[in-house]
Structures are given as C-alpha cells and as structure tokens.
Amino acid sequence: MAFTFTSLMRIILTRSTKPFRFQSSYTNSLDFATEEDLGLYVHVPFCRKICSFCPYCKVIYDKNLARQYKEALLKEIELVGSQIQFKKEVTSLYFGGGTPALMVNDLKEIIESLKRYFVINQGIGVELHPSDISASTLAELKNAGVTMISVGVQSFHEQSLSTLGRKTLNYEEKFKLIREANFAVVDVDLIFAIPNQTEEILLNDIETAFFLGATQISTYPFIDFTFAKNQYKPLSEKAKKKMLKSISQYCQQTGCVRTAIWTFAKPGTERYSSIIRDSFLGFGVSATTLLKEQFKINTFSLDAYINRLNLNQLPTSLTLEFSRRQRAAYYLFWHAYSMKISLDKFEQFFGISLNKLFDFEFWLCERLGFVKKENEIYYLTEKGAYYFHLIEQKYTNAYIDKMWNISRQIAFPEEIVLK
Numbered sequence: 001m002a003f004t005f006t007s008l009m010r011i012i013l014t015r016s017t018k019p020f021r022f023q024s025s026y027t028n029s030l031d032f033a034t035e036e037d038l039g040l041y042v043h044v045p046f047c048r049k050i051c052s053f054c055p056y057c058k059v060i061y062d063k064n065l066a067r068q069y070k071e072a073l074l075k076e077i078e079l080v081g082s083q084i085q086f087k088k089e090v091t092s093l094y095f096g097g098g099t100p101a102l103m104v105n106d107l108k109e110i111i112e113s114l115k116r117y118f119v120i121n122q123g124i125g126v127e128l129h130p131s132d133i134s135a136s137t138l139a140e141l142k143n144a145g146v147t148m149i150s151v152g153v154q155s156f157h158e159q160s161l162s163t164l165g166r167k168t169l170n171y172e173e174k175f176k177l178i179r180e181a182n183f184a185v186v187d188v189d190l191i192f193a194i195p196n197q198t199e200e201i202l203l204n205d206i207e208t209a210f211f212l213g214a215t216q217i218s219t220y221p222f223i224d225f226t227f228a229k230n231q232y233k234p235l236s237e238k239a240k241k242k243m244l245k246s247i248s249q250y251c252q253q254t255g256c257v258r259t260a261i262w263t264f265a266k267p268g269t270e271r272y273s274s275i276i277r278d279s280f281l282g283f284g285v286s287a288t289t290l291l292k293e294q295f296k297i298n299t300f301s302l303d304a305y306i307n308r309l310n311l312n313q314l315p316t317s318l319t320l321e322f323s324r325r326q327r328a329a330y331y332l333f334w335h336a337y338s339m340k341i342s343l344d345k346f347e348q349f350f351g352i353s354l355n356k357l358f359d360f361e362f363w364l365c366e367r368l369g370f371v372k373k374e375n376e377i378y379y380l381t382e383k384g385a386y387y388f389h390l391i392e393q394k395y396t397n398a399y400i401d402k403m404w405n406i407s408r409q410i411a412f413p414e415e416i417v418l419k
C-alpha cells in the first residue's frame with residue numbers, strides 16, 4: 001500500500017492507522033456548555049456572480065430563497081442556543097460566505113437572536129466583496145454591531161483580477177468609505193501565485209492594501225480545487241515559495257507582525273481570524289462545528305438545510321468522533337497555523353502535557369529548525385512557516401477538496417473517510 005504524504009503525517013501524529021471517519025449518525029443535541037474559547041460562525045451562501053476559482057458553498061442570490069434561508073437560520077440558532085440553560089460566553093462572531101452583505105438587512109436580527117443565547121466578548125466580523133462597499137451598507141453593519149470587516153480584494157492589479165474573472169473597481173473611493181466608518185479591524189484578502197503575477201505586482205498589492213487602511217492582510221496562495229472551473233492554473237510551488245518569502249520579508253521590514261502562516265498585521269491591532277479557535281459553533285449551510293470530542297458539518301444543500309429546519313431538526317450531515325490523538329493533531333494543526341503553540345494551553349485543554357504526547361515530534365522539529373521554544377511556547381520559525389504552508393496546501397488538496405466535492409453533490413453522504 002502506497003502512503004501519501006498526508007496519510008503518513010496523520011499516522012505519525014495520531015500513532016494509529018485509523019483514518020478520520022465522518023459518519024452520518026444523527027442527533028439533535030449538541031453539548032457545548034463546558035467548551036472554553038468558543039467562537040460563533042454564520043455562513044451566508046449567496047453571491048451575485050460565481051467566481052470560477054472559489055470553492056466555498058454558495059448559490060446565486062435569490063430574494064425568496066434568502067428569505068427562507070433567514071428563517072431556517074433563526075430556527076437553527078434557536079435549536080442550538082436553547083440546549084443550555086444559561087447565556088454562554090463566546091469570543092467572537094464571524095459572518096462568512098458567500099457574500100454576507102447580500103443579507104445586510106437581516107444581520108441585525110440574526111445577531112440579536114444569537115445574543116439571546118450568547119454573550120459575544122470580542123467583536124463581530126463580516127466578509128465583504130469589494131462591490132458591496134457603500135456608505136449605506138457600512139452604516140448598516142456598524143448599526144448591527146459589526147466591529148471587523150474582511151474585504152476580498154484578491155488583487156488591485158487589473159490583469160491579475162481579470163485572470164481571476166473579476167473587474168477592477170474604484171478602490172480609493174471604497175476604502176475612503178471604510179476609513180470613515182472606522183472599524184477596529186480591516187482585513188484585506190489577497191491571492192498570490194496568480195498566473196502572470198510578478199513579485200512586484202504582489203508587493204504593490206500589499207503596499208496598496210496597507211496604504212488604503214488595512215490593519216491586516218491575508219495572503220492566500222492560489223489553490224486550484226478539482227471542482228473549480230479555473231481557466232488558468234496557479235504558478236509553480238517554486239514561485240509560491242519565492243513569493244511567500246518576499247511577503248514575509250516585506251512585512252517584517254515594514255514592522256508588521258506575522259499572526260498566521262498567511263496573515264500579517266499592523267502591530268497593536270486586533271485580529272480578524274474566524275478559524276483559529278479551540279472550539280466553535282457553525283450556523284448555516286456547510287458550516288462546521290468543532291467541539292472537544294467532535295467535529296460536525298452541516299449539509300451543503302440549501303434545500304436540505306431548509307427542509308431539516310422546517311422539521312425542527314439540526315442540519316448536520318456528517319460527524320467525526322475524535323480519538324484523543326486525532327483531536328490533539330487537529331489542535332496542533334491550527335495552533336501551528338497561528339505560528340505558536342503554548343505548552344500551558346495545550347495541557348489545560350487535554351489534561352496531559354504536550355511533551356508527553358508529542359515528545360519525539362517536537363524534538364525533531366526543534367532539531368530541524370522548524371520551531372523555537374521560548375517561555376514555554378513553541379514559535380514557528382521562518383523555515384517552519386514555509387514547510388507549514390506546504391503542509392496546509394497538501395491537506396487542503398487531500399482533505400478539504402474531497403470533503404467539499406462530495407458534500408456539494410450529496411446532501412447527506414453515508415460516510416466520508418479521510419486517510
């Protein structure tokens with residue numbers, strides 16, 4: 001049997017040949033009462049136009065469908081929230097998509113329904129497509145309590161945008177409105193390794209993003225999902241390596257902090273980060289829920305999602321019951337993505353020290369120069385960050401691509417096994 005890189009890594013970290021097995025077993029209860037560092041995520045699956053490169057779960061906006069979706073979403077919030085008898089403290093709430101601004105008039109109602117069950121301590125974030133930016137939308141977001149925005153610019157360069165199938169906009173004007181609205185966090189999403197993109201174009205994109213008022217940039221390597229309809233393929237891994245190095249050097253020279261493998265922020269600013277949480281509850285089609293012992297995925301089918309909630313049932317399609325080592329491997333993956341792993345926090349979460357579970361792995365990573373230990377925290381080095389960037393792409397291609405591809409086609413798959 002030939003092992004792929006991802007299966008070998010999984011076997012080493014979990015010390016077992018047992019794959020990640022997602023099953024369709026169903027329950028209407030969700031036990032999150034004792035979860036710490038819990039975040040909330042709401043998925044809005046509507047877009048005005050579908051971008052060929054985008055793997056996320058979305059459909060073309062339809063007013064009637066959006067109205068039914070909102071009702072189902074409110075029902076899901078009630079079904080989940082009413083499982084506990086007290087208001088649960090959560091870190092933050094993020095709206096992603098799709099294009100959440102297409103439901104801007106509903107966001108306040110959705111946020112208020114969440115606030116009946118949760119106390120949101122660290123702010124509310126929303127993803128924005130640049131064409132959604134207008135004075136009235138931004139005012140509505142502020143009025144609903146949104147404190148952080150993430151703008152999917154992808155590139156300011158006309159040719160790079162056109163390769164991605166997008167048109168350029170008047171960004172000066174859009175970002176003037178954003179600066180006037182005064183959000184605590186303004187993230188700008190950029191994609192690198194777009195065909196014909198040079199390092200100069202990329203660095204110019206980063207400079208422009210900060211010049212226009214970004215407090216943080218997220219620079220994602222262009223990933224060619226098997227089910228995407230890309231006419232052009234990403235640049236080579238060698239080109240990605242050079243580009244990631246120049247992004248990191250540029251940000252270091254300009255005093256930015258690397259807050260994750262692909263994210264750089266102005267010092268002293270808060271972070272926009274919907275994924276780096278020890279646990280989270282996801283609402284909406286395709287949303288995921290991560291708890292101490294389980295990982296759950298909602299159906300990707302809008303009709304199935306609405307139907308389930310009309311029956312007062314949670315729209316879960318698949319559940320993974322973690323073994324302890326699987327959960328620990330998952331934990332390490334996302335903490336490594338955020339560039340640091342704290343020994344104390346790990347022990348608090350698992351009740352066992354990191355060095356007991358992964359003594360050899362961390363010894364090896366230190367020897368290879370991937371991590372450095374300071375004050376009981378392992379920090380990823382520049383070299384470690386590059387290798388993690390490779391690993392992250394491999395897992396995206398092997399795991400996320402497979403999971404999303406099947407889920408796009410079958411509303412409730414029997415089982416998905418990730419090896």
Ligand SMILES: C[S@@+](CC[C@H](N)C(=O)[O-])C[C@H]1O[C@@H](n2cnc3c(N)ncnc32)[C@H](O)[C@@H]1O
Nearest residue numbers: 053054097098127128129152189220221222223
């Ligand atoms: C949910 S998407 C976009 C949010 C918003 N609808 C927009 O278009 O701006 C979040 C981000 O994922 C990134 N992304 C999407 N597809 C990608 C791909 N194939 N490769 C790399 N990054 C991608 C983009 O930077 C995008 O802004």
Ligand code: SF4
Nearest residue numbers: 047050051054097098
């Ligand atoms: S990139 Fe944004 S606008 Fe384009 S299809 Fe994906 S979610 Fe929709």
